[in-house]
Amino acid sequence: ELPMPTIAAVHGFALGGGFELALSCDLIVADPTALVGLPEVSVGVIPGGGGTQLLPRRIGAARAAELIFTARRVEAAEARELGLVDELVADGQDRTEALALAGRIAANSPVGLRAAKRALRLGHGLDLRAGLEVEDSAWRSVAFSGDRAEGVAAFNEKRKPNWPGE
Numbered sequence: 711e712l713p714m715p716t717i718a719a720v721h722g723f724a725l726g727g728g729f730e731l732a733l734s735c736d737l738i739v740a741d742p743t744a745l746v747g748l749p750e751v752s753v754g755v756i757p758g759g760g761g762t763q764l765l766p767r768r769i770g771a772a773r774a775a776e777l778i779f780t781a782r783r784v785e786a787a788e789a790r791e792l793g794l795v796d797e798l799v800a801d802g803q804d805r806t807e808a809l810a811l812a813g814r815i816a817a818n819s820p821v822g823l824r825a826a827k828r829a830l831r832l833g834h835g836l837d838l839r840a841g842l843e844v845e846d847s848a849w850r851s852v853a854f855s856g857d858r859a860e861g862v863a864a865f866n867e868k869r870k871p872n873w874p875g876e
Contacts, residue, residue, distance in 0.1 A: 713824040715815050719808035720744040720795065725783065730759035733768060736827065739811060740795040741804040744786040752781035767834065769793045820875040821857035825849070 718724075718732035720740040729746045732738050740746070748757040748765065756762060757778060766774035769792055777784065790798040799807040815823065829848035833841035852858055856874040864871035 713827060714820070715812075715823060715827055717808045717812055717815075719804040720746065721802065721804045725749055726757070726761075727759050730757060730761045730764065733764035734760055737797070737811065738795040739797045739799060739804050739808040740786050740789060741799050741801050742786045743801060744789060744795065744804070745783050746789050746794055747781065747783040748778050749781040749783065751778065817870075819852075819855075819857040819861055819871070819873050821852050821855045821873075822861075825852045 715737070716735040718735040718738045720732055720738060722743050722745065724732050724740075724744060724746045726747075726749060729748055732746070748761045750757050750761075757765075762774075762778065765777065768774075769777075773792060776782070784792065784794060786795070786798055789795045797807065797811070825848040829845045832848075833844040836844065856876045857871075860871045860874055
């Protein structure tokens with residue numbers, strides 16, 4: 711529900727609740743030491759922190775079922791191939807690269823980012839027509855914002871924008 715983009719940095723084990731926390735983020739950056747998975751069924755419970763809902767949204771129902779039902783732990787390279795993580799970086803660079811990514815994101819309009827995230831979240835799982843209506847509503851909410859005016863002015867003046875955030 712957070713309106714701003716969120717990024718997880720994974721170094722080492724992210725199993726069970728740790729991986730569910732990462733899955734709750736918009737983007738996941740990991741280094742080669744990352745080992746991710748939802749092993750809860752191996753101890754008689756299920757992922758209870760959103761894993762059964764977040765994992766299928768990230769990689770599809772069948773792949774999520776396989777990982778949850780087998781309690782399989784996935785190493786970094788395969789995690790990237792499966793889409794469990796979004797970016798695989800050099801050893802020990804997960805935090806540095808996640809912060810760099812956050813900086814690239816933060817350079818953009820806060821109003822635009824909030825609206826884009828809202829459209830992504832609300833439109834997910836809807837048919838195309840309904841999703842486009844969600845997108846149109848989000849676009850209208852920013853079309854006459856101070857951020858849009860500043861963004862257009864900065865573009866025309868060939869300078870970096872100074873976002874008012876409203």
